[in-house]
Amino acid sequence: xxxxxxxxxxxxxxxxxLKASIPKDKEYEIYEACNGKEGIEKFKEVSPDITFMDLxxxxxxxxxxxxxxxxxxxxxxxxxxxxxxxxKSIAEVFxxxxxxxxxxxxxxxxVQNVMDQANGKLKNLREQNESKQ
Amino acid sequence: xxNLKISENKMNLNNELLSEDQKDILQEIMNIAFGNATAxxxxxxxxxxxxxxxxxELINTGELSGYIDRxxxxxxxxxxxxxxxxxxxxxxxxxxxxxxxxxxxxxxxEDTVTKDLNSxxxxxxxxxxxxxxxxxxxxxxxxxxSELLNTAVIYSPPKAIIGKSTxxxxxxxxxxxxxxxxxxxxxxxxxxxxxxxxxxVLTDQESIKWLKTALDKFMESYQ
Numbered sequence: 001x002x003x004x005x006x007x008x009x010x011x012x013x014x015x016x017x018l019k020a021s022i023p024k025d026k027e028y029e030i031y032e033a034c035n036g037k038e039g040i041e042k043f044k045e046v047s048p049d050i051t052f053m054d055l056x057x058x059x060x061x062x063x064x065x066x067x068x069x070x071x072x073x074x075x076x077x078x079x080x081x082x083x084x085x086x087x088k089s090i091a092e093v094f095x096x097x098x099x100x101x102x103x104x105x106x107x108x109x110x111v112q113n114v115m116d117q118a119n120g121k122l123k124n125l126r127e128q129n130e131s132k133q
Numbered sequence: 134x135x136n137l138k139i140s141e142n143k144m145n146l147n148n149e150l151l152s153e154d155q156k157d158i159l160q161e162i163m164n165i166a167f168g169n170a171t172a173x174x175x176x177x178x179x180x181x182x183x184x185x186x187x188x189x190e191l192i193n194t195g196e197l198s199g200y201i202d203r204x205x206x207x208x209x210x211x212x213x214x215x216x217x218x219x220x221x222x223x224x225x226x227x228x229x230x231x232x233x234x235x236x237x238x239x240x241x242x243e244d245t246v247t248k249d250l251n252s253x254x255x256x257x258x259x260x261x262x263x264x265x266x267x268x269x270x271x272x273x274x275x276x277x278x279s280e281l282l283n284t285a286v287i288y289s290p291p292k293a294i295i296g297k298s299t300x301x302x303x304x305x306x307x308x309x310x311x312x313x314x315x316x317x318x319x320x321x322x323x324x325x326x327x328x329x330x331x332x333x334v335l336t337d338q339e340s341i342k343w344l345k346t347a348l349d350k351f352m353e354s355y356q
Contacts (some may be wrong), residue, residue, distance in 0.1 A: 010186060013161040013352070056164070056184045080158025088181040104165045105281070132157040 001119055004029045006048035008039030008065065009081070010057040015102065018052055018081060021111045038067030039054040043069050043076070050118045053098070055082040055089065075125055078116050081106055150313055150341055156189045158348045162281050163187040163274075163317040167332065170273035171321070172182030177269065180241055183322040190316045194308040200316060201296075201305075203329060205229065213261075214267030218275050220286035221347070223340040224239060224314070225273050227266030230330040232295065235259025237326035238266065263290055270332055278334065282347040312338040341344075 006026050009015050015032050022028060031046050033039040036053075037060040043051060051069060055062035062080060069076045078094045081102040090101050099121060100114050151159070162189050174255040192200050204297045210232040217225050255352055268291045279286050294300045308314065315336040322329050336344060 011157065011161045011164065013157045014164075016352075017161070017355045056168075056186055058186055083165040084184050085168060085172045086175045086181060087172075088175070104161075104168065 001042070002049045002115060002122065003029065004031065004046055006031045006033065006039065006042055006046065007052040007081075008033045008036065008042075008051060008055040008057070008062070010034050011054075014054065014081075014123070017054050017105055021106050021108045023108060023112045023115065032035065036060030036062060036068070037046075039065050040068050040072070044072060049066040049122060050077045050079060050115070051078050052081045052102070055080060055084050055093070063096065065126065066093065066098060077121055079114050150191055150347065151189075151315065154352075155345055157347045158352055159315070159317060159344075160187050160189050162278055162351070163189070163319060163334065165281065166274045166277035167270075167319045167321075169277045170270045170332075171274040172341055174266065174269050178241070180265075181324050183324050185320045187319045188318055190318070191313055192316050194310055194312045195315060196315065197308060198302075198305045200230055201227075201229075204333070205296050205317065208221075213294040213301070213304075214264055214271065214291050215294055216268065216271045216275075216291040217289040218281065218286040221284045221288070221340065221343045222275075222279050222282060222286055222336065223337040224334060226271030227265075227333040227335065228271055228330070229296070229333070230263055230267070231328065234326070234328045234330075237265050238262050238323070240272055241323065241325050260293060263294055267291060271334075274332060275334060282344075282351060284347065307340070313341070314338060315341065315344070328353075 003053055005022065007015050007030065009018070014122055018023060022030070031042050031048060033042045035057045039051070039053065040060075051065060053062045062082065066078050078098045079100055079102060081104060082089070083104045085101065085103045093101060095123045099118060101117060102110055167187065168184060171184065174180060174182065190200070212230045212232040212235070214228040215225055239258055239262055271291070272288060275286060294304055317334040318331055320329065320331045
């Protein structure tokens with residue numbers, strides 16, 4: 001189950017909006033980073049269960065940060081949360097390995113849905129790991 | 134020393150009009166609005182727009198011409214679509230595009246929308262296409278800002294203005310002197326043809342009081 005959440009977004013307002021939309025059913029450890037570069041550093045430091053990633057950011061954007069996260073952990077669960085919902089952008093982030101895309105401003109219900117999806121994926125990964133052992 | 138004082142005074146005035154938190158909220162709202170606008174455009178035309186982080190500035194109307202000139206710096210000539218919007222949220226949307234780059238846009242979209250435009254002469258066709266794209270982007274962008282701030286606006290028809298012309302000077306002169314406007318600017322790039330442009334939403338001073346309250350209410354819903 002999800003315990004640690006990393007939010008990567010240059011806008012403090014966007015981070016606050018997303019944090020407020022995370023379901024209050026349990027206590028999560030929430031970490032924040034304000035661009036892709038900081039996001040990668042934070043990802044290495046805390047090993048989050050899921051990462052919410054914006055796309056348009058200074059220093060290092062989401063398109064460049066996602067492959068880096070997946071180099072560190074090929075099973076990293078990345079949920080793109082962006083205002084850029086053009087079909088080509090969505091196709092691109094899926095090709096980079098994002099689990100899904102949330103259109104800004106994200107509502108609690110849609111955040112809940114993607115977290116359920118992420119929990120399902122985490123469960124599968126754990127079962128696969130256990131069967132290997 | 135005198136310049137430092139002027140700069141400090143300007144910063145204090147800007148902070149009185151809009152706090153740093155309110156600027157951050159407006160920046161994110163502009164980001165969401167322009168992102169939605171480009172997705173709306175992609176529904177109509179097979180086009181991909183690379184976005185940038187929006188910039189929010191408070192500008193005295195006397196500095197408006199200089200602001201647009203600075204923004205136009207990379208263009209020898211600019212084609213501007215201006216559309217006024219009215220309501221609680223009141224101002225102008227500007228879609229600024231290099232003049233002459235319209236034929237590249239025609240090439241991008243000729244498979245999707247030019248059937249009805251084939252009879253138009255080339256220059257007229259370029260103008261019609263830029264007008265239409267500007268109209269879609271300004272309308273979707275301002276419409277989304279209004280929706281997020283729980284209000285509605287009405288639009289006047291879009292107007293085409295050539296940058297650094299008498300029409301442009303008249304447009305600048307139409308702003309009430311000695312007032313402050315909020316400029317929300319997003320630079321974009323049509324990737325297929327490497328064409329850069331930008332969109333600016335200018336909010337009139339009379340809307341700023343309403344806007345401050347609307348921004349605070351917007352954020353209250355995320356407390």
